[in-house]
Amino acid sequence: MRLLRLPSGREIPVLGQGTWRMGEERTQRPAEIAALRLGLDLGMTLIDTAEMYGEGGAEEVVGEAIAGRRDEVFLVSKVYPHNATRRGTVEACKRSLKRLKTDYLDLYLLHWRGSVPLAETLEAFQLLKKAGDIRDYGVSNFDLDDMENAIALRGGDEIVTNQVLYNLMQRGIEWDLLPWCRDRSIPIMAYSPIEQAPREPGGMLQNPHLKAIAARHNATPTQVALAWLLHQKDIIAIPKASNPAHLRENRAALELTLTNEDLAELDLAFPPPHKKTTLAMR
Ligand code: NAP
Numbered sequence: 001m002r003l004l005r006l007p008s009g010r011e012i013p014v015l016g017q018g019t020w021r022m023g024e025e026r027t028q029r030p031a032e033i034a035a036l037r038l039g040l041d042l043g044m045t046l047i048d049t050a051e052m053y054g055e056g057g058a059e060e061v062v063g064e065a066i067a068g069r070r071d072e073v074f075l076v077s078k079v080y081p082h083n084a085t086r087r088g089t090v091e092a093c094k095r096s097l098k099r100l101k102t103d104y105l106d107l108y109l110l111h112w113r114g115s116v117p118l119a120e121t122l123e124a125f126q127l128l129k130k131a132g133d134i135r136d137y138g139v140s141n142f143d144l145d146d147m148e149n150a151i152a153l154r155g156g157d158e159i160v161t162n163q164v165l166y167n168l169m170q171r172g173i174e175w176d177l178l179p180w181c182r183d184r185s186i187p188i189m190a191y192s193p194i195e196q197a198p199r200e201p202g203g204m205l206q207n208p209h210l211k212a213i214a215a216r217h218n219a220t221p222t223q224v225a226l227a228w229l230l231h232q233k234d235i236i237a238i239p240k241a242s243n244p245a246h247l248r249e250n251r252a253a254l255e256l257t258l259t260n261e262d263l264a265e266l267d268l269a270f271p272p273p274h275k276k277t278t279l280a281m282r
Helices: 027-041 051-063 085-098 120-132 145-150 175-181 209-214 222-232 244-255 260-269
Strands: 001-003 010-014 016-018 045-049 075-077 105-110 134-140 160-163 190-191 235-237
Touching: 001 051, 016 105, 027 051, 027 244, 075 085, 085 105, 085 120, 085 244, 105 120, 105 160, 120 134, 120 145, 145 160, 145 175, 160 175, 175 190, 175 209, 222 235, 222 244, 222 260
Parallel strands: 016 045, 045 075, 075 105, 105 134, 134 160, 160 190, 190 235
Antiparallel strands: 001 010
């Protein structure tokens, strides 16, 4: 697995596994645990979860999936904005660690910006880091102005990533947020990297250009969409897949190298932004 260096110096796999919608139904849990374990076997050892997903259910699923394999895993979780006070963040983290059956997170993120002052959340993140409960911290769904506010605060200079919606259909961050992060060597974690696999006509994976490029490489449109993100050296992609065939397909996207001609065709089919847009969120 290709690794990328975070501003803290620690390394993170560039392709991981999402867990949104996991842990919601008890009957699905064995299949979800098996999927996450297969993902680990395939080298997708970055697992992204959050206290929000299944209201703790996804973290429990992850906890079972990584039992006995914690050392292999780069584990990411997120705190709800309404819990993100100085004390609330620390308590939420402890609850997450318990559900995940581990004693540290590799990365802890503020899920999105809420009404709690950022300074409080950053202070809590620093306390958690000093205590060894988390190795690194970052943010999610932060637009450029949020990032500017955050790095000006104490502890803001230790933010190692911003996890945002980024895929071929959602390229708004290329206007300002992505270059800003690039200038500061802060990698972006791209969520919903395959736009949640829309099946309806007009959906991303139905795009004729995407299909044609995939056909040229004997690959699938999903793989091209992931390869497009991953050809950018500072992007981390976290597709969610419960289906074993999807996991294998996603992992193989790392071996797909797009040509300059492919990239130009993708720019025509999915044009980059020509003005500032508000950060899109799911
Ligand atoms: P996604 O990864 O773009 O799409 C997931 C959907 O795609 C699932 O229905 C999955 O089906 C399907 N899929 C996966 N691989 C496929 C393949 N090779 N071919 C066809 N379909 C495939 O969307 P997402 O779950 O929204 O985003 C990924 C992760 O990012 C989340 O799980 C979560 O961890 C994180 N996220 C974070 C935020 C945030 O606010 N920070 C927001 C959204 C998501 P199966 O499950 O049936 O395989």
